[in-house]
Amino acid sequence: MELHILGCYAATPRTISNPSGQVLEMKNHLFLIDCGEGTQVQLRKNKIRFSRIRHVFISHLHGDHFFGLPGLVSTFRLLGRDLELHIYGPKGIKEAITLLLKLGDSWTNYPLVFHELESKEPELIFEDDQLTVETIPLNHRIYTNGFLFREKLGERKLNIKTATEYGIDKCYYQKIKSGHDIVMGDGTVIPNQKLTFDPPKPKSYAYCSDTAFLPSIVQQIKNVDVLYHESTFLESEAHLVKKTKHSTAKEAATVAKDADVGTLVLGHYSTRYKSIQPFKDEALEIFPNVELADDGKVFRFWQN
Amino acid sequence: MELHILGCYAATPRTISNPSGQVLEMKNHLFLIDCGEGTQVQLRKNKIRFSRIRHVFISHLHGDHFFGLPGLVSTFRLLGRDLELHIYGPKGIKEAITLLLKLGDSWTNYPLVFHELESKEPELIFEDDQLTVETIPLNHRIYTNGFLFREKLGERKLNIKTATEYGIDKCYYQKIKSGHDIVMGDGTVIPNQKLTFDPPKPKSYAYCSDTAFLPSIVQQIKNVDVLYHESTFLESEAHLVKKTKHSTAKEAATVAKDADVGTLVLGHYSTRYKSIQPFKDEALEIFPNVELADDGKVFRFWQN
Numbered sequence: 001m002e003l004h005i006l007g008c009y010a011a012t013p014r015t016i017s018n019p020s021g022q023v024l025e026m027k028n029h030l031f032l033i034d035c036g037e038g039t040q041v042q043l044r045k046n047k048i049r050f051s052r053i054r055h056v057f058i059s060h061l062h063g064d065h066f067f068g069l070p071g072l073v074s075t076f077r078l079l080g081r082d083l084e085l086h087i088y089g090p091k092g093i094k095e096a097i098t099l100l101l102k103l104g105d106s107w108t109n110y111p112l113v114f115h116e117l118e119s120k121e122p123e124l125i126f127e128d129d130q131l132t133v134e135t136i137p138l139n140h141r142i143y144t145n146g147f148l149f150r151e152k153l154g155e156r157k158l159n160i161k162t163a164t165e166y167g168i169d170k171c172y173y174q175k176i177k178s179g180h181d182i183v184m185g186d187g188t189v190i191p192n193q194k195l196t197f198d199p200p201k202p203k204s205y206a207y208c209s210d211t212a213f214l215p216s217i218v219q220q221i222k223n224v225d226v227l228y229h230e231s232t233f234l235e236s237e238a239h240l241v242k243k244t245k246h247s248t249a250k251e252a253a254t255v256a257k258d259a260d261v262g263t264l265v266l267g268h269y270s271t272r273y274k275s276i277q278p279f280k281d282e283a284l285e286i287f288p289n290v291e292l293a294d295d296g297k298v299f300r301f302w303q304n
Numbered sequence: 305m306e307l308h309i310l311g312c313y314a315a316t317p318r319t320i321s322n323p324s325g326q327v328l329e330m331k332n333h334l335f336l337i338d339c340g341e342g343t344q345v346q347l348r349k350n351k352i353r354f355s356r357i358r359h360v361f362i363s364h365l366h367g368d369h370f371f372g373l374p375g376l377v378s379t380f381r382l383l384g385r386d387l388e389l390h391i392y393g394p395k396g397i398k399e400a401i402t403l404l405l406k407l408g409d410s411w412t413n414y415p416l417v418f419h420e421l422e423s424k425e426p427e428l429i430f431e432d433d434q435l436t437v438e439t440i441p442l443n444h445r446i447y448t449n450g451f452l453f454r455e456k457l458g459e460r461k462l463n464i465k466t467a468t469e470y471g472i473d474k475c476y477y478q479k480i481k482s483g484h485d486i487v488m489g490d491g492t493v494i495p496n497q498k499l500t501f502d503p504p505k506p507k508s509y510a511y512c513s514d515t516a517f518l519p520s521i522v523q524q525i526k527n528v529d530v531l532y533h534e535s536t537f538l539e540s541e542a543h544l545v546k547k548t549k550h551s552t553a554k555e556a557a558t559v560a561k562d563a564d565v566g567t568l569v570l571g572h573y574s575t576r577y578k579s580i581q582p583f584k585d586e587a588l589e590i591f592p593n594v595e596l597a598d599d600g601k602v603f604r605f606w607q608n
Contacts, residue, residue, distance in 0.1 A: 012379040015348050037375040038342055044319050061407040063378040067371075071341040074367040075316040092407045099403060103365040103396045105446045142409045 001026055001203060002300050003226070006042035008267035008293040010210075010232050010246075011064055013038050018295050019064035020268060022228070023048055024205055026149055027130040032056045033147060033207050039068035040075050046296065050079060055126065057133070058089030059209060060144035061096070069093075070100045077108045084111040088125055088133075090143045091116040117145055122220055130154075136220055138211035140245045146208035148221060156196035163195050206261075209268045212241060213251035218259045226301050227261040228293065230268035231279050237270070246270075249279040253286035263301055267293035305330055305507060306604050307530070310346035312571035312597040314514075314536050314550075315368055317342050322599050323368035324572060326532070327352055328509055330453055331434040336360045337451060337511050343372035344379050350600065354383060359430065361437070362393030363513060364448035365400070373397075374404045381412045388415040392429050392437075394447045395420040421449055426524055434458075440524055442515035444549045450513065452525060455506035460496070467499050510565075513572045516545060517555035522563045530605050531565040532597065534572035535583050541574070553583040557590035567605055571597035 002025045007018025019036025023043070030052040032039075043050065056072075059065050069087070076085060085108075087093060094114040101107050115125060117135060126133035129152070136146035155177040163176065168190075172182055182190045206221040208214075209230035221227060232246035241248060249266055256264035264287055266279050273279075276292050283290040291299065306329045311322025323340025327347070334356040336343075347354065360376075363369050373391070380389060389412075391397060398418040405411050419429060421439060430437035433456070440450035459481040467480065472494075476486055486494045510525040512518075513534035525531060536550035545552060551559075553570055560568035568591055570583050577583075580596050587594040595603065 011382050013342075013345050013375065015345055037372070038317075038345065041317050041319055041342065061404075062410065063375050063404070063408060066408075067375045067378070067404070068341070071317065071367050071371045074371070078315050090407075096403055096407055099400055100365075100367070100371075103394075103400055103446075104367060104370075106366065142407075 002298055004046050005293045005295060005297045006039055006046060007036055007295050010268050010270050014271060018042055020209060024149060027151060034059055034065040035068040035072060036064045037067040040072045050076060054083060055086045057147045058093060060140060060142055061090050061092060070097060073097060073108060074106060081110045084113055086113045086115060088115040091118045136206060136208060136217055138208060139214045140210045144210060146206060148206045150204045151202035153202050154199040156199050159195055159197055166190055210246060212245040213247050218255060221259045223260055225262040226265060227256050228265045228267060229255055231266045232268050232270045234278055234282055249282040250286060253283035257287045263289045263291055265291045265293050306602055308350050309597045309599060309601045310343055310350060311340050311599050314572050314574050318575060322346055324513060328453060331455060338363055338369040339372040339376060340368045341371040344376045354380060358387060359390045361451045362397060364444060364446055365394050365396060374401060377401060378410060385414045388417055390417045390419060392419040395422045440512060440521055442512060443518045444514045448514060450511050452510045454508045457506050458503040460500035460503050463499055463501055470494055514550060516549040517551050522559060525563045527564055529566040530569060531560050532569045532571060533559055535570045536572050536574050538582055538586055553586040554590055557587035561591045567593045567595055569595045569597050
């Protein structure tokens with residue numbers, strides 16, 4: 001389970017930095033989150049197999065989060081993709097992508113499925129037997145959602161040693177892993193707790209970009225393992241956050257602290273700053289576990 | 305007068321190559337021709353001042369010639385541009401760009417002027433006192449134009465030595481440069497030819513991409529100094545040109561030869577080839593002056 005940062009700088013792409021884009025690997029899914037211009041080249045640089053991406057989540061329709069998507073959709077076609085691609089993003093995203101494909105007379109030869117979002121309340125937008133994805137409505141200049149990825153609680157782990165000692169037949173193992181007690185031939189009940197270990201704690205990841213300081217999200221992201229929260233500015237530029245509806249590193253750290261998350265990852269830095277280290281320093285004054293996203297960086301938080 | 309190749313490879317952007325984009329510097333203009341994804345980063349790498357670009361020419365609406373434009377338009381806004389930007393391209397380009405800006409609620413704060421093209425005959429689309437730009441209708445899978453940039457014949461150059469010998473007052477110099485004879489006080493007529501040199505030969509550049517082999521353009525581009533002609537394939541893949549409506553290097557060279565151009569520049573190579581040298585070798589069998597475009601290359605043909 002990994003988080004690949006493809007790009008994490010605000011506004012324009014530069015020779016030394018890329019706009020927003022990241023890939024979350026969770027339970028065999030590769031989720032692409034935001035897709036600024038140049039994302040497909042960043043995917044190649046990071047050696048991520050295009051065919052493994054089946055779900056793209058777009059937070060909002062500012063160019064630095066979205067202008068790489070038409071090219072990626074086209075490249076998938078040129079590479080002969082036949083797998084479905086699901087795109088989750090604000091209402092209007094379908095019109096934009098389909099217009100560009102229509103103008104180029106280059107409709108995809110694979111199914112492109114749009115899931116347009118317009119609710120201002122959190123919504124469950126994806127679910128399978130292993131995980132869920134919910135929107136986190138944010139407060140930016142245009143309609144914007146963060147995304148909350150949560151693994152489901154898995155099966156209990158079989159304690160093979162105990163099960164063998166009790167002489168339980170293998171055909172009951174699946175029943176045990178599902179949480180059932182076992183009734184032996186003599187009527188003795190062996191409680192499930194004796195036969196199993198707790199399943200691993202489900203992992204969770206919240207992506208919150210772009211947004212002004214928004215304490216109301218704390219409840220929804222409470223206790224997530226990892227929170228990626230934008231920090232476009234430092235407190236020294238705090239006068240800019242109101243108009244631009246971005247956050248400072250201190251504000252991001254305040255959300256992390258109040259939500260009691262495991263680790264805070266900062267990103268979406270304004271390109272005005274020569275170094276990103278001050279973002280970490282500022283956040284550390286509020287919250288102890290802070291990491292800095294950077295283009296090409298891979299986080300493996302969940303392997304500890 | 306220079307030609308900067310920002311990108312000259314077909315189809316998808318890669319870590320090692322870029323889709324179509326080039327900047328022609330002619331008579332103090334910086335013309336951006338095509339704008340594939342990543343063009344703005346290539347402009348930065350090539351240290352081209354964004355504010356000097358006032359005219360963008362888009363050949364057709366396939367992504368590899370066009371998907372960098374929304375980002376470039378947005379970046380101009382973020383950089384505080386106030387100069388007009390003129391965009392020349394196929395009908396539909398205005399709808400596409402304005403939709404993307406509307407969805408991001410980020411309309412430009414500088415004037416964006418669209419010149420939509422739909423004629424299938426050559427059209428004069430730009431003219432000032434120093435040069436003209438015409439479309440070159442091409443034959444591709446969708447509506448496509450090349451562009452022909454021609455300097456106008458300049459003023460005659462004053463022969464100061466002769467003018468001084470005749471004792472002609474400086475106030476007549478402009479009249480002489482405009483081509484007039486001079487009548488001296490005693491009625492003697494000094495013919496303009498004695499007082500001037502011929503102006504420099506006007507330079508010309510034709511951009512033809514993407515297109516199938518199209519002999520009918522020969523007449524329009526006859527004798528241009530430099531022809532950039534796409535050569536997506538080598539003759540070994542000639543079976544692909546009919547369906548894709550692209551050209552081979554041999555076909556590009558045939559057009560160059562028939563049009564008797566000064567130099568042929570090849571580009572828009574399919575990314576299937578490991579080396580581009582075979583494109584030059586193939587073209588040289590037909591036409592002697594062949595150059596290979598490559599990303600980041602700068603041609604200074606006109607300084608000889």
